[in-house]
Amino acid sequence: MQETNEKFESVQNDKLSIKIVSNNNPYPSADIEQKILQPRKLSSYFIVLVDSGSITYNLDLQDITLTDGHLLFAMPNQVFIPPPKTANLKYFKVLFDENTLALLPQQFPFLVNPLNSQTIIFANATRERVRKVFEILNQILHIDEHPTDTEIVLSYLSSLLTELNSAYFKNTAPINILNTNLSKFIEFKLVVETHLTEQPSVNAIAEKLALTPNSLYRIVKEYSGVSPKDFFTNRLMIEAQRKLQYSPLSVKELAYELGFNDPDYFSRFFKKCTGKSVSEFLKARQD
Incomplete structure (x- = not known):
């Protein structure tokens, strides 16, 4: 097993340790994919949204199956075994480290998983908003020819995490999530x-x-x-x-x-x- 910095075949912003992968920019070779599929100890936060299809990850020795509209988030130091990509799977993945998280203007309690559930299932409207933010991050980190300002990248990452934080606590008692x-x-x-x-x-x-x-x-x-x-x-x-x-x-x-x-x-x-x-x-x- 390897401890890795999650060096996916994706674009890394020059000033931030943040990467994104989707089915629109998949791994370019079988060799790289085989390397990526090895068990690893995560060194970054890892978030994957399944837009359509089904796939099963293994996180801390537990299998977690994701289907349409499901999201999984994993934290640094967790043991992570990704599966091969399945047919007709549409997805977005984003990875970022603690230093990038520290640059954001607010805290996101869901990232310490206080409710002991690392999957989020969205309502349709929320799912659509989250998917759009993923698409924008994918565009500015992977598609755009010119580097995007760090502040803009951080702004969209903050928007994504705000949506996830709200959805994570949605089914809890109607209390302030920072009580x-x-x-x-x-x-x-x-x-x-x-x-x-x-x-x-x-x-x-x-x-x-x-x-x-x-x-x-x-x-x-x-x-x-x-x-x-x-x-x-x-x-x-x-x-x-x-x-x-x-x-x-x-x-x-x-x-x-x-x-x-x-x-x-x-x-x-x-x-x-x-x-x-x-x-x-x-x-x-x-x-």
Whole structure:
């Protein structure tokens, strides 16, 4: 497995790390397509809209099938296995990195996936708007002969992410998507990501977020359906499986890298959480 910068055969803006691919500018050769189809650890945000047709991606070891009007978004560090292009598939894909995201004038909470659903299904009117923004980005990044100003590219990327952010939260309770509880849950997820291998206690995380353990439990349970401890454990095991996918680490090295002092305990913990031993997991993936 490779860790890659997603070097698709698409045009990259000189000042921004943003790329776009569609069925109108597909991969130019079988060799390049074969390289692209290898499992990888994402280093960029990846968003794909299926305009028509059907295709199945594998994200963090889970198959996700997209059909007409479905959108998938993936985040840096997720294990991503793209499928070959299917017949009669019409799609748009866009990739951009953290530095490009930081240039936008607002935050987009959906990109940390607080509702634990990385697919969005659009209403017809929204789908049409989103498709048009993809078409414009495709034109200015791929078709136009002269480079487009960075501000214009960022403006359309911001419009796209604003549409996706609104659609992502559309089916939640009619509350401000930046309410205090959601903001705290997003902070919790960021703390988990930042301090994952330190394995902080739930009490330590609650203190860092200026919450009581009971308040943290209530907020995390509301948005994830599990307790803070289970959320942390699930995320730690996803990271273990990611590293087993792309890193040539021994079980001992992996245990230490994930913050376990005892490799044997890590092995038992991995089997308890995933239902498979490390060797069984690796064999299943090889098969």
